Amino acid sequence: MPVPYTGTVLLVDDDPMIRKATEKWLQMAGLTVICADSAEQALPHLNDAFPGILLTDVKMPGMSGLELMQAAHERIPDLPVILVTGHGDIDMAIQAMRDGAYDFIEKPFVPERLVETLIRACDKRALMLENSRLQTDLAARSGIDGKIIGFSPAITRLKRELLAAAEMDTNVIIYGETGSGKELVAQCLHEFSPRKTKRFVPINCGAIPEHLIESELFGHEAGAFTGAAKRRIGKFEHADGGTLFLDEIESTPAHLQIKILRALQEGQIERLGANQTIPVNIRVIAASKADLRDDENFRQDLFYRLNVSQLYIPPLRERTEDVPLLFMHYVNQAATERDKESRQLSVQDEKVLRSHQWPGNVRELKNIAIRFALDSRASLADLVSGQPAISYADEVEHRPLPLAIQVAAFEAEVLKRALHRHQGNIKAVMDELDLPRRTLNQKMTRYGLNRSDFTG
Template identity: 85%
Template sequence: MQLGTRGTVLLVDDEAMIRQATEKWLQMAGLEVISASSAEQALPYLSEDFRGILLTDVKMPGMSGLELMQVAHERIPDLPVILITGHGDIDMAIQAMREGAYDFIEKPFVPERLVETLLRACEKRSLMIENLRLQSNLAARSGLDAKVIGISPAIQRMKRELLSIADMDTNVIIYGETGSGKELVAQSLHEFSERKNKRFVPINCGAIPEHLIESELFGHEAGAFTGAAKRRIGKFEHADGGTLFLDEIESTPAHLQIKILRALQEGQIERLGSNQSIPVNIRVIAASKADLREDENFRQDLYYRLNVSQLFLPPLRERPEDVPLLFMHYVNQAASERDKTSRQLSTQDERILRSHLWPGNVRELKNIAIRYALDNRVGLADLINGQQSLIAFEDVDHKPLPLAIQVAAFEEDVIKRALERHQGNIKAVMDELDLPRRTLNQKMMKFGLNRSDYLD
């Protein structure tokens, strides 16, 4: 498919005048056309590398259009094939559709209807190719690429930085929004380091009550406090030789920050209720949503002890090209775990994925992907819209998005819903939203909305 075209059509017709006229109509509609005067002449184009669709007359000297369709489907199983039929061939064309033809056009045909059918077929073909590309991309990944999925420049840069500091055995701070995958990156740092054969011990400092977190980190002796019936090994000691991941470290109480600093400086800890020092050899990876240097509640001496290396995780809204790949990864994973056939993305689904702002980042995407994989009855738009109320409660401390982004998201959603209600009827949408045709067209182009996706 050439750059700027709306698709590629392999046109097969033995009548030169019809073939030449059809070719001109299709080119005027923005389609790339490959012409052949016989089925035999068309066969060399039908290889695995062919990315277009097939439009063929049925009755031709030598190999017929039906025979050509059979050969085409043997080589490219899901290739959309549109048949051009005479008036007396309708029954035969209907039978051909049962055998896998995409559609048929009866002679004499209306050029506009032909073009509309071909564009739909090209879009379907493009979707098939994109799904195959995503599946192939996922299957070919290994090492860090299989663990931290993404092809965007931002995520590729982050992965290069990760590999460069993995073996440095220094403390690291990972910055990223809620749900962006900070623990996954911390695990990757551990797995690509010399400590990989030892433990990776994660703890969420913001999820543990203040009166328990000291015991969680440093452990305690029996009788150290009410309820301490027996000795408990803390996370620092449990991670000895490996990596300790302190998520949401910004929420750590001030008095505990002093003890963490001392443990890092001296390389030893004391359990609660004990005077015995215990040496520990660990690498600490901390994670935070906000810049710790600017946090007046966070000790600067601890910040500098941790901030030997830094990694920044870009939010999903800044890497939309990664979203379909990530989404299909979680869809395939959920389907495989439950022995189900993996559900494929539609063209509209992919547009929705790329245009959504993902305030909950990868955590939100994963939740929706699992539900999408397990329930074929629910559309992606409904899943995403239903997720928003959950995010509002789960992520109350998330930094609000800029007003312009929120307004654009709301505007896009209103137009989408109007298109769905009126099944792509532009005039009805204009009337409901009180918008001039030109303004509506501009907004639909801005948000990547296509009327044909909403036709009944």
């Protein structure tokens, strides 16, 4: 009994008995079947909205199956077409595959084999449609959708709340895990606000040494402390009229929290070593990984001054439906920047993307997307799991590894160089390395080497 499966097949056969028996078997396998007794009857189904594949007999009255395939590919260029041929039509079927057929089935066919072929074709068609949808969605982005990628309920709610907060021109606290995109959200708050023509000034409070952060925020006069050779304008003053983004504000020292609070209350700052105050008109956006109300080291009066509005960025694990679209955005971006052809996702790749928990959120996803885009031989499953690509130059020479890994890395490098030297000519590689065909194939499979990557 075939394994239940979901997919759509347009079945074309002029023999009613064969058509009915085939339809029954495919339905038992879980496939949705649309029947037609001629090519002419099938053609109206073949439009941009058709989600399935085409299974057609070759010899039929009127338009033949080959002519139907040609007409189908004019309407849907990548449509998988499976031809059903007679015993004496093998040469014709092989030529049809060269002309674009996905596969052919010889009569009388084994139903199980037919179902397996159709399921593979349905998987390919589903992948084509999904990649097309992703590319269409990416191309159609504009406004806030062009800045924050995704259409899940969680991210749609964030966009709506972000636009509302941007127009209010008030202080905001952004909550989100590491790598979730807090600075991007802060930039959007600025770009969609009345202050968009002024500066957006970011500063990571947790990345600056405690003895320097006060000067970074408020500036200093020449001679204010050892090493202060000349006057310096601080971030508050530099952001005047615009937006100041204080990332990881929870790491700000207690004495500095008081100065930030005073600057926000009075709308003025004082440089270190100066006696006069300087008026500033800024909007402050703060970001934190944890709720500041639960942080006993964070001043509650400063919290309430900042917490006029707050936004929560959902982690990727709470919006898995956005992951393929976001991943392809970064893949396309990396490929375009380096003038490379963009890689497409396989069915298995999409499963990997959706099942991974993404502890590093968007930062982790972007890193893997770039590596996926730049190395056509890299497996997405290996990249996500953290498996290092075997590279003799990178891995062996720069850090000690177990002997077995070093030997494997060296062997992979030898094979790659031989394949490159002979431009993928397997016979020449076998002769040079004195390897049987089966052994060479096994080693190429082990190291992810494809002959096509070295031809030409």
